[in-house]
Amino acid sequence: MxxxxxxxxxxxxxxxxxxxxxxxxxxxxxxxxxxxxxxxxxxxxxxxxxxxxxxxxxxxxxxxxxxxxxxxxxxxxxxxxxxxxxxxxxxxxxxxxxxxxxxxxxxxxxxxxxxxxxxxxxxxxxxxxxxxxxxxxxxxxxxxxxxxxxxxxxxxxxxxxxxxxxxxxxxxxxxxMTYELDIRPDFPPIVQRIIKSGEKNPRIVVREVDKRRFDEEAAIILSILNDAWEANWGFVPLTPPEIKDVGVKLKPIVFNDLIRIAELDGKPVAFMITLPDLNEPLAGLNGSLLPFGWAKLLLWLRKPKVRTMRVPLMGVVKELQSSRMASQLAFMMIEYIRRASVTRYSATRGEIGWILDDNQGMRSIAETIGSRVNKVYQIYGKDL
Incomplete structure (x- = not known):
């Protein structure tokens, strides 16, 4: 028994x-x-x-x-x-x-x-x-x-x-869900044409963030995020204490060329955050930085070389979400970060997500660049 x-x-x-x-x-x-x-x-x-x-x-x-x-x-x-x-x-x-x-x-x-x-x-x-x-x-x-x-x-x-x-x-x-893709090949010709068209538009600037102005850049991204995600299923606004925690947690794996802010007529209207996959160096540490894990992790953080880059967050302000401009800005940010990921960090694979199953705009962008769903997570409910 x-x-x-x-x-x-x-x-x-x-x-x-x-x-x-x-x-x-x-x-x-x-x-x-x-x-x-x-x-x-x-x-x-x-x-x-x-x-x-x-x-x-x-x-x-x-x-x-x-x-x-x-x-x-x-x-x-x-x-x-x-x-x-x-x-x-x-x-x-x-x-x-x-x-x-x-x-x-x-x-x-x-x-x-x-x-x-x-x-x-x-x-x-x-x-x-x-x-x-x-x-x-x-x-x-x-x-x-x-x-x-x-x-x-x-x-x-x-x-x-x-x-x-x-x-x-x-x-x-x-x-x-999350989407994965091989980031080594160029994107399809239609995506390349959209990107080149955006590069010719003097109203558009896609810039790297400046980690030296971390708090200022984080405030810009948060403002876009809250506007872009406000109507999404499950949205709960981040509070100042949480933002502080996220900053402390993510700052070591924030690299200027992996986070982009898109501006239209000088106004920030979109962003994309990409992180080198920290799970790759963590996998062999068994949950502890002692006795030598801290040294291995510190060395990795100085110049990370990874297989996978993850895009946890991307957003475009609501006023542009139904326009062609939204996807154009997204493709431009994805392409610039793809280039940096391959040439500077030796990455070969990207993962986008999570993405809500009803977010057709983001799912369409992921599929257009050749991504496929690699993981699905289910949220359940019950009346008490």
Whole structure:
């Protein structure tokens, strides 16, 4: 007879460490799981170290059997998400769960029951998951693309989780996906013509960012992002504490020639952020910078050479989104960053996303340059 499963809420530093350590055992034999830096993973679930908690609250749970940690989950409520229109995915009475890992389905069901009970007690009527924890972190459960590692800031999961979630009464709400492509060849002739036409237009300037003016450039990008993404499903505006956190996290892998801002008549109207895939050097560190991991990572950061470049964010202001100019600016930024990625960083592969399944404009741009879907993540919902 199997031992009883115990679910308990956690708050201590020791418990948070056990929460972070669990995936290292569960995915030990999975060649496509990339161990995160444990310090960074701890920071994400520590309120004093994560600006997301300035507008959200969470309860973490551990599952134990025979005194051994066998599962984990986070139940959380984002007050800004609750203020968004319900038609955009969240809205009043919504809550989420995420960061779920479990040895078997019985453990998962027990964890999920505790998360739902906590959310119900907070007045939640609609629960969505997995969202770990902010929508800007790792939204959705991987349901396609288990055969290769995720890129930086994307998630991984066990294939069995999909069946467990659906058997618990959850139904699909939204899919997000990533696209991959070989960035060594030139883009198709039609794309090249569009780019050359833009280069002849004196109204258009596509420039590199200046890392020396990091805060100023970040403010420009954030302004475009909020305007461009405001009506998107799941949009929750980033707050100043979160922006500060993102800046600290991403600044080491920000390179001027990999981030572009497009200006029209001198006004910033579009941007594209590209990051060298940090997961490539992290894969061999097993979550720790000690004893020599810090030196390896520092050396890599000075002059990164990577196989993959990831485009996590791109945006064009709303007033241009239905125009030909929007795709022209996108193609120009993609091409300039493609050239830099190949010639200066030895990259051979690009990954674009995540992209919402109903974002036809961005999906069309990705497909026009020869990209194909390589990973699909599913967000589920359930009425409590």
């Amino acid at each position: 199997a031992a009883a499963i115990t679910i308990r809420p956690i708050s201590s530093k020791r418990d948070r460490k056990a929460f972070v350590d669990l995936p290292f055992r569960l995915y030990r034999d999975d060649p496509n799981w990339v161990p995160p830096l444990k310090g960074e993973a701890l920071g994400l679930i520590t309120p004093e170290k994560n600006g997301w908690y300035s507008h959200a609250k969470a309860q973490l749970f551990l599952a134990e059997r025979d005194g051994r940690v066998v599962g984990r989950i986070s139940a959380h409520i984002d007050t800004l998400a609750q203020q968004m229109p319900a038609a955009q995915g969240f809205g009043p009475g919504s809550g989420q769960w995420g960061l779920m890992e479990a040895e078997d389905e019985d453990i998962f069901r027990a964890l999920l029951g505790s998360a739902e009970e906590w959310l119900r007690a907070q007045g939640v009527a609609l629960v969505l998951g997995p969202i770990s924890q902010s929508i800007w972190e790792e939204p959705g459960l991987l349901i396609e693309g288990f055969d290769h590692p995720p890129t930086v800031m994307m998630g991984h999961a066990k294939p069995a989780y999909r069946g467990w979630i659906e058997a618990a009464g959850y139904h699909p709400i939204k899919q997000v």
